[in-house]
Amino acid sequence: MASFLVPFKLIFFLIFVFFHAFSSSSSITSMEAETLLKWKASLDNTTQTFLSSLWVGSSHCNWVGITCNNAGSVTNLSLAEYDLRLRGTLHHLNFLSLPNLIRLHLRNNSLYGPIPSHIGNLSKLIFLDLSYNNFSGHIPSEICLLRSLQLISLIANKISGPIPQEIGNLSTISNIYFYGNYLSGPIPASIGRLHNLYRLDLNSNRLNGFIPKQVGTLRSLYMLDLSGNSLTGPIPASIGNLSNLVYLFLYGNHLSGSIPNEIGGLKSLFMIQFSKNNLGGVIPNSIGNLTKLFSVMLDTNAISGSIPREIGMLKSLNFLLLADNSISSPIPTSIGNLTNLTTLSLSQNMFFGLIPKEVGMLKSLSQLDLSNNTFSGQIPTSIET
Numbered sequence: 001m002a003s004f005l006v007p008f009k010l011i012f013f014l015i016f017v018f019f020h021a022f023s024s025s026s027s028i029t030s031m032e033a034e035t036l037l038k039w040k041a042s043l044d045n046t047t048q049t050f051l052s053s054l055w056v057g058s059s060h061c062n063w064v065g066i067t068c069n070n071a072g073s074v075t076n077l078s079l080a081e082y083d084l085r086l087r088g089t090l091h092h093l094n095f096l097s098l099p100n101l102i103r104l105h106l107r108n109n110s111l112y113g114p115i116p117s118h119i120g121n122l123s124k125l126i127f128l129d130l131s132y133n134n135f136s137g138h139i140p141s142e143i144c145l146l147r148s149l150q151l152i153s154l155i156a157n158k159i160s161g162p163i164p165q166e167i168g169n170l171s172t173i174s175n176i177y178f179y180g181n182y183l184s185g186p187i188p189a190s191i192g193r194l195h196n197l198y199r200l201d202l203n204s205n206r207l208n209g210f211i212p213k214q215v216g217t218l219r220s221l222y223m224l225d226l227s228g229n230s231l232t233g234p235i236p237a238s239i240g241n242l243s244n245l246v247y248l249f250l251y252g253n254h255l256s257g258s259i260p261n262e263i264g265g266l267k268s269l270f271m272i273q274f275s276k277n278n279l280g281g282v283i284p285n286s287i288g289n290l291t292k293l294f295s296v297m298l299d300t301n302a303i304s305g306s307i308p309r310e311i312g313m314l315k316s317l318n319f320l321l322l323a324d325n326s327i328s329s330p331i332p333t334s335i336g337n338l339t340n341l342t343t344l345s346l347s348q349n350m351f352f353g354l355i356p357k358e359v360g361m362l363k364s365l366s367q368l369d370l371s372n373n374t375f376s377g378q379i380p381t382s383i384e385t
Contacts, residue, residue: 087112125146127151147172167194195217249273301324312334338356
């Protein structure tokens, strides 16, 4: 009799566990559907009508823009690129009721208001794109609780205030796109803890203060864009540690000091844009190490000295813009090695001496501006022809 009771109890227990799991899963999916419908009801009337045409049928897993896992729980809410047709706020979207959401994609709509702090409840979220909307207010610090996040994009909104210090807690993040907002204050030093960061784009904001030296610890960085802000102080020497960096954009700030010699360590660099700053000193000789460079834009600064002859080592260079500086030297003949150069702009400097005939041998050159300098002698026949 006892031997019969043991398997019976086991079977009863397994049945209980199965029905409990089924009941729990069913409860979650029912709650998720209700959450989505409540959010829809809070939106603009036109938006409600629009969503009613997309969310058809009894199962929310079959609604347009909704993806579920095998248990019927929502993993993806993607209502992006609908030509600004979604209008309303996220205030009534109960993120706590979407425990398995890994992707929230609401790009290019007309959503507005603050990003709610309860977004921090999306503990499994990997992808967050709220770009090209009208969100305002600050970035909630709770967003930094999303420890699984790999991409966050808030491009082209009306978000103001500082970047949260807690951003350094996003240890899995690889892409941060905050450009085109009204963010202010300094770049947090904690950003140096984001060792998986691949793209950091903070351009066209109102950020100020120094570029933190901790940026030099971001060894995985492919693109760094801090342009169009109000950053001051020098370019940190630690930037030379970013050996995987391909794009470096710092133009349109108030940066000062010299371009650090350590920039020669950026062996993967393809584009440098430092235009429209207050950079002084000389162009470092180490720039000759950057043999993959396609574009060098250092115009509208206070750079002095000479163009280093090592510039001739940049055989891949297409654009060299040094206009509106205080460079005072002859043009080095090594510039003739730049056979791929299409644009050479040296105007508004203090270049002197003869224009080297090698300039005229740059067969790819389509734009040449040497105006407002103090050259002497004749224009080489190689240029005239």
